Amino acid sequence: MKREGKQQVWKDYQKEIADNDYYFQRSCIRQNFFPGSEYAFLKILREELGKNIYDDARQTTCTGIGYHSDIIPFETIQTVVARHFALMTEKGFRNFVISCVTSFGIYSEIFETWKEFPEELEKTRYYLKKATGREFELPENMTHASDIIYKFREEIFAKRKHSLVNAATGEPLKIVEHIGCHYAKIFPRKGVGGAEFPQVLSGMIESWGGEVVDYPERRHCCGFGFRHYLVMADRGYSVANSRKKFESMEPYKPDAIICNCPGCTMFMDKWQYVIAETDKKTYGANGNGIPVLTYEELAGLILGYDPWDLGLQMHQVDSEPLLDKMGISYDPDLKYTGSNGEKMGAPMQPQFIH
Amino acid sequence: MDTVVVIGAGVAGVEAASQLSGFGHEVILVEKNSYIGGKLAKWDHLFPSLRPASEILTSMEEKIKQGSFKILKNTEITDISRRNGRWILKTGKGISLEPDAVVIASGFGLFDAKRKEEYGYNIYNNVITSVDLEDKLKKGEKIRMTNGKTPRRIAFIHCVGSRDEKSGNHHCSKVCCITGVKQAIELRNLLPQAEIFCFYMDLRMYGKDFEELYREAQENYDVQFIRGRLSEASENMDESLLIKAEDTLSGRPLKMNVDLMILLIGMEAGEDTINLCKGFKLERDRSGFIKPKDIHIMRNFSSQEGVFLAGTCTCPMTIGDSIDNARAAAIEVHNYLKNKHLR
């Protein structure tokens, strides 16, 4: 594989990412399953990079999950999105940063629909005014949270306590990057690096000392499927897709998987558990799974944040193999404790995976 | 004596120059390369009969020898202007030409396969274009994977950069299908053991002897045709390629490992043609090629007076069609010049 070929593609697909003064749109899945990541994102931006980012208490879900499982009319989600633009406008911001990839996809889709069908925009203005009395301006810049970390990856690395290198051997760690489908597949120009060879996570991995693993099923969907997961009956579809990816990446022996979509991170983590329990198969070494992290968790580890502050204890597949490789010290006794170090029990260990 | 400048010494340009000089006009043929023949100079054997391309080049050289027209090689038109109703052309070497008519025979451009990123050209090791393959065939190179292994399974991919909104080219490039069939046959002769596949949407076998060659490819050369456009290619650990298409005739998605992938790249308006259009202020089609004044009855006229068109600068053509088209252009120019004097 020729890296220079990919670099050419990356050059062609660079996008405008605002420098500061962000309005933050939170993610349902991340708040539930990766609360440490959203917290780390805000902390890194505010405390490490000195940026101004607004966290609005009045936000609701964007309803994207409901929309893609087809219980939310298009008019409804357009108006919910418009309400968030109204809140952004009210607070004086014009740069919209979105935490979830499904959100990013639907916001982008709605933006483009409004461009091509201005009557939809007018209809939405009318609905929002009627329902809430609010009016809105369109953001000048709309990006995903991973774009921001990508933009400041060198600045983050400059403050590093660790890098993506095997502390014992000095070899770069092999990292699989998985990009959420709705990040760049809908509008390739809205993703850094485009849809085929996205750079948003490769850029982070390489800047932080790691080696990117490219494997045949890299672009394959993780299998969320929205309604396929939300309802129990068809979850097999979801597992099957992730399993396909695991089988494809296994020969490359990756040390970790990084995702920029909340759903993907959750599924790549949880489905390894399911596959282990049903097929007795694990994809990491020694009965371990391959640790799956969000990019903020990875950034946080680079910056020396405590793994349990980042929320790694909420993952089903243990991250300790990665932490050990990176030479990060952590206290295993504090893994399942509360804010004051109080013990909170511990999850049962699965039979066939760590 | 009227002067005609012909721009481009490819198949069409040499034919137009030869005919016009035969009609008694003074012809100056301007060619940017050091050699004549344009794209023809790259080809090895031609469809549909697989005769050597060099035979056509030889006949062109004969025409030049026997003709009385001047060729300026290594020369480009760098400036175009109008004065008192006449075209003033300046070359890169500082020569100024004031012809009574111009024939644009600047040929076509090749689709840059890098733009079709999902096929991995210039990223994956064993992805080449039909032009790359033709070059290897011409040089007599052994057809091997980059790691030296003999390919056991080869896939030709049709419609690369054609019929594709995303590539920016809606049009069909006409000659890629027959090129694929021809090259598949040539590879069969070189690699008797390989499996050879063509992934197509439609097989455009419109020309004389094209359909017959397709049948021969199936019956005598064991080329397998799968009706499904390639969706994506990825690289395996052993540098073979994992390709995904749908076998649309059976309605099933299809995945396959191949050792070598050949992209049948399409024709588009070349950079030279685009620059000439800017200089002469010529209208271009939606496809990017030069727009003829009338698609049925004035195919050699451009939107500007005195500027005529020959060959693939207007649309994809075979070599035979380009020669026909160039002869027609010569007649139109000749009549134009005759009528100028009568007015």
Added chain:
Amino acid sequence: MAISKCITNRDKVFERITSDVRYKEGLKSCMNCGVCTAICPAAEFYDYDPRLLLTTVQTKDMDKIEELLKSDFIWYCGQCMSCKTRCPRGNCPGLVINVLRKVSQEFGYFTESRMGRQQYAVKRTVGENILKYGYCVHPEAVKPELHPEQGPVWKWIFSNRKGLYDRLKGNYNNSGPGTLRKIPAESMNELHSIFEVTGGMRFYKVIDEYSKKKVKEMGFEDDEKNMNQYFMHVYKDTGE
């Protein structure tokens, strides 16, 4: 009487499909190249073909389209939009699916298929979460029994949720900004109002009513207990 009602309904259905902006965005013209099916995850794992879906809709044959609306076929798509990236004509089966699913629910066809019936479960979970919590997913609603695939770690998280989200600097169920905050009443009112005005509430009702109709067709009363059982049934029914 029944026939003419049928014709009028089908005209309405056709009009509803072709006037939807996502139909206009999703189907320009299909030339049957197959790049969508080639990389469609649903086509890999189900007996599904997005190319066939688009060409069927393209025929404008209401017999075939009505059949689609009643079948599992339109429910296989996982909405990944990989098809949109590749289509050389700028189509998107994923978007057309959104329209067909919408119409299937609006006109009551969805209860005819196993996967269509699941919409009741989606509405009862994600749908009601949105109106109750202002989130699509909320820990209170991710019951470990309904989500065994979330693993033992989720069981632990669920039992210790207040303590854990606090530990991770959340603002669990409290006012003010932060992870899993309680969304202020005024914002929830605005959200409800948006649903009311844009037809979101009405759509939930439509899903409810057709599902109740189905339960009655199956020979049961559409009371709360039976609807709960129906919920469990469609939530788990794999059709095997």
